[in-house]
Amino acid sequence: MRRVSTRALVVTGVLVALLLAGAVSYYASTSPDGLNRVARDQGFSQTQARHHADGSPFAGYGTKGVGNRRLSKGVAGVVGSLVVLALAGGVTLLVRRRGPQQESRDEREPVEHGGR
C-alpha cells in the first residue's frame, strides 16, 4: 500500500477517534459491563460508593445542561478525546528522545559537569 505521511496518519486517526467518541458512542450498548454484571449477580454491587467526581460537568459521559442525549454524549466524547490527546501528546513529547537540535544542547551538560 502507498506510504502515507506521519502527519496524515495521525490526523486521520484522530478524526476517526473523534467520530467514534462523538457520534458512534451514542449507539454503544448501555447494558452493565462484565464487572458490573458480576457484581450484581454475586451481590456486591451495593458496596459501590458515590463517585467523588459526580459533580463534573461530564460525569457519566454526558454534558451538563445539554438536553439532547445524542449531543450530550457526543460533546462529552469529543471533549474527552481532545483532553486525552493533549495530555498524552504532551507527556510523550516531553519524554521522547529529541532530534539533533536538542540533542546537541543535551550534550553540552555532561561537558560542563566534566569541567568541574
Added chain:
Amino acid sequence: MHVPDGFLDAPTSVATGAVAVVAVGVALRGARRELDDKTAPLAGLVATFVFATQMLNFPVGAGTSGHLLGGALAAVLVGPSTALLCMTVVFVVQALLFADGGITALGTNIDLMGLVTVVVGYLVFRGLQTLLPKRLSLVAPAAAVGALVSVPVAALCFTGLYAVGGQADIPLGTLATAMVGWHALIGVGEALITGLAVGSIVAVRPDLVHGARRVLERRTLEVRTSDGVAT
C-alpha cells in the same frame, strides 16, 4: 472493567496505588527508549483512540456488555512503557472528568486495565513473534491473540485483589468463574478491534509500529545479504 470506589478496602487501594506509581515511574524511563521524534506523535493518537473506543460498549450477550481495554493494542503500536503512560492518561481523565472508575480505585484501574493488559498482551505478542515466521502480515494476528488473553487475565487479577481486599464476602471460585467467563467473551471483541487497528497501521506505516520493528530489521538484513551475493 472500571472498578468503582467501595469495591476494595482502603489498604488494598493504597497498595494498588503504590504499584501504579512505581509502574508509571518505570514506564516514564522506559518510554524514552521507545519514543523519538518520529514515533512520538503516534502515542497521542493511541491514547485518544483507546479513550474513544472505551466509550463503545459492545454487547456480549444476556444483557451484558464490554469494551476494549486496549493495553495490548497500545503496547504493540508504541511499545509497552509508552503504552502504560497512554493508558494511565486515559484512566485519569475518565476518573476525574467522567466519574468512570473510582478515584480511590485509580491505582487499581491503572494496574488491572493498564499494567496487566499491557504486560500480558505484549508478552504473548512477543512470544508468538519468536515462534511464528517473521512476516509483517503476522503482526496484527499476534497482537490480536495478545489482546484475547489479556482481558481474562485482568479479570482474574481483579478476583485476586477481591480475595485480598473485597468489601463483601463472596465465594472466590464463583467470582473467578464469573469474571473470567464474561471477560473471555469480551476478550474476543478486544482481539477483533486490536487486530483491525494494528493491521490498518501496519498496512500504511509499518515503520511506525513498535511491534513490527524486529520484522523490518530482519528484512533489511536480508536485502543487504542478497546484495552482497549479487556483487
